[in-house]
Amino acid sequence: MLLSQLILPDGNRAVAARDGGPAHLVPGAASTRDLALAAIAAGRGLVAEIAARGPGAAVDLDAALAEGRMLLPLDHPDAAHLHLTGTGLTHLGSAATRDAMHQGADPETLTDSMKMFRMGLEGGKPAAGQVGAQPEWFYKGNGHAAVAPGAALASPGFALDAGEEPEIAGLYLIGTDGQPFRLGFALGNEFSDHVTERGNYLWLAHSKLRPASFGPEMLLGDLPAHVEGNSRLHRDGAVIWERPFLSGEANMSHSLANLEHHHFKYGLFRQPGDVHVHFFGTATLSFADGITTRAGDVFEIACDAFGLPLRNPLTLQPDDAAPVAVAAL
Incomplete structure (x- = not known):
């Protein structure tokens, strides 16, 4: 599975995941770091955390990259x-x-x-x-x-x-x-x-x-x-x-x-x-x-x-x- 961070066209941050198919937003996740902290708190891995949230809306990562909206896949607010x-x-x-x-x-x-x-x-x-x-x-x-x-x-x-x-x-x-x-x-x-x-x-x-x-x-x-x-x-x-x-x-x-x-x-x-x-x-x-x-x-x-x-x-x-x-x- 691949995980990434991006800015949506409306200006909000999001996390996207894909596993051999199109990318989908991870519901409730604005950052990889927050998603990982939630997985740690739940005592499970990132893949399990993503699966538990289910797939969100489809997202075009190629377009996000071409438009300069891709972020680093992991960052810190400070x-x-x-x-x-x-x-x-x-x-x-x-x-x-x-x-x-x-x-x-x-x-x-x-x-x-x-x-x-x-x-x-x-x-x-x-x-x-x-x-x-x-x-x-x-x-x-x-x-x-x-x-x-x-x-x-x-x-x-x-x-x-x-x-x-x-x-x-x-x-x-x-x-x-x-x-x-x-x-x-x-x-x-x-x-x-x-x-x-x-x-x-x-x-x-x-x-x-x-x-x-x-x-x-x-x-x-x-x-x-x-x-x-x-x-x-x-x-x-x-x-x-x-x-x-x-x-x-x-x-x-x-x-x-x-x-x-x-x-x-x-x-x-x-x-x-x-x-x-x-x-x-x-x-x-x-x-x-x-x-x-x-x-x-x-x-x-x-x-x-x-x-x-x-x-x-x-x-x-x-x-x-x-x-x-x-x-x-």
């Missing part, structure tokens, strides 16, 4: 309580891509990227009940950096690059007792600045402080072991770059359970009512193929299992070289 985070070097092809960006060290010596990747290969999929190797982790921002499907990804003026990262994101809600609940999975564009990262791997944290998008729909239930989609870059109406991307545990060096543990082990990330969007990593980048993006380019990330494709145009903010002045009180 943007500061939505956390965008992610893990890197989690996919079987990711180490080669990352290592190529950080060349220049002694070829006989493993880079830190390769060391981290090897840790994942050797200990990223522990047995049930065991804790595995700690992955690379990064922070992207809060809900103010979360961009709706179809909306523009804005690269700041000081950025050196503006590149897509096609990924699967896990979408979570923290229950009233601090229990993390995974609601589902969505296509994600973990938009990053790869030139800044390449300059010095310690600038990875800076390179990740960029907007990101996910959706338009959220896949409920388990993530397929093998996910194969396509990442495309459109320019002036033509596709100038395209590659398949792989995800799912069959293509990863870490299990989802291990990645989730190493995120939610921090009490900071188990605050009741908070929403988390956690990107699981990728091995496919147009930047790795020498592509430099431009304003007006459109990123597209698509996989049939996740419903509608995720598309976002690129905009470049003005380059203001003046330092940010802090006022003293």
Whole structure:
């Protein structure tokens, strides 16, 4: 089943679900978060909660997307309580891509990227009940950096690059007792600045402080072991770059359970009512193929299992070289 949020033509928010057929509104639900809280309170899953409410009116998601009315599939009324985070070097092809960006060290010596990747290969999929190797982790921002499907990804003026990262994101809600609940999975564009990262791997944290998008729909239930989609870059109406991307545990060096543990082990990330969007990593980048993006380019990330494709145009903010002045009180 796929779940999404949208603005109806009358301006009201709504939640829509579909399961192999047309989409229908979920009665009594204005947000995925409220729907999930109701499911938690009733002691049942999202699919059961949706089934208990019965199908509402039919809704045209393609029209909503074309008209700019699709919202993120999960959000929070207070943007500061939505956390965008992610893990890197989690996919079987990711180490080669990352290592190529950080060349220049002694070829006989493993880079830190390769060391981290090897840790994942050797200990990223522990047995049930065991804790595995700690992955690379990064922070992207809060809900103010979360961009709706179809909306523009804005690269700041000081950025050196503006590149897509096609990924699967896990979408979570923290229950009233601090229990993390995974609601589902969505296509994600973990938009990053790869030139800044390449300059010095310690600038990875800076390179990740960029907007990101996910959706338009959220896949409920388990993530397929093998996910194969396509990442495309459109320019002036033509596709100038395209590659398949792989995800799912069959293509990863870490299990989802291990990645989730190493995120939610921090009490900071188990605050009741908070929403988390956690990107699981990728091995496919147009930047790795020498592509430099431009304003007006459109990123597209698509996989049939996740419903509608995720598309976002690129905009470049003005380059203001003046330092940010802090006022003293």
